[in-house]
Amino acid sequence: MRLTILGASGGTGAQVVRQALARDHHVTAVVRDPARLPADLRDRARASLDVVRADVMDTDALRPVVEGRDAVITAIGSREGRAPTTVCEDSARSITAAMAAVGARRFVMVSASGLAAGPGDDPLTRYVLKPLLLKPLLTHSFADMARAEAVVRASGLDWTIVRPPRLTDGAGRGRYRSAVDRNVLGGFTISRADLAVALLEQAADPSSIGHVVSVAG
Numbered sequence: 001m002r003l004t005i006l007g008a009s010g011g012t013g014a015q016v017v018r019q020a021l022a023r024d025h026h027v028t029a030v031v032r033d034p035a036r037l038p039a040d041l042r043d044r045a046r047a048s049l050d051v052v053r054a055d056v057m058d059t060d061a062l063r064p065v066v067e068g069r070d071a072v073i074t075a076i077g078s079r080e081g082r083a084p085t086t087v088c089e090d091s092a093r094s095i096t097a098a099m100a101a102v103g104a105r106r107f108v109m110v111s112a113s114g115l116a117a118g119p120g121d122d123p124l125t126r127y128v129l130k131p132l133l134l135k136p137l138l139t140h141s142f143a144d145m146a147r148a149e150a151v152v153r154a155s156g157l158d159w160t161i162v163r164p165p166r167l168t169d170g171a172g173r174g175r176y177r178s179a180v181d182r183n184v185l186g187g188f189t190i191s192r193a194d195l196a197v198a199l200l201e202q203a204a205d206p207s208s209i210g211h212v213v214s215v216a217g
Contacts, residue, residue: 062098120183187216
């Protein structure tokens, strides 16, 4: 596939780039600063990797990097901690607008399982941990993600929203558990490497279009 990956210099985005290249996909990695790419991606010349400097909030700048792609994957997240933020919402708005302008269709976005307590969660997680502990702690980032999800749902694109739990930097197992339109029972963590596997597989799976896919290790 021809893939565009936004947020490619982040922990998850870099894993998606690595694994996409390992699967022989052609990757356009969109970054604000190429110097922030991990060295193994920055220092190797690859015919199947294009590194493009672009502002993800600039719809016009994004049009050429999403045009003609089989899928666009965004792993953009807020770096604001507990402060108010609109990074996810604003980037989702600019990316979907750019895709619509050039006729690109397939869009996969990383969200977070913590913002939705519901079916699939055990009672303690559903009624205590998420609403009473996790949501107050991450109020602003979860609100931003929820608004971003709303933008994606209304975009008219062939979208899939992937919701992981807490991310770890450990070695991946190359597999993951998933649930469609519900949470994963006991899904408390997933490695970024395994999340990358999930994102690539969901991007290639037409049955996930129009659905929220929760994943966990």
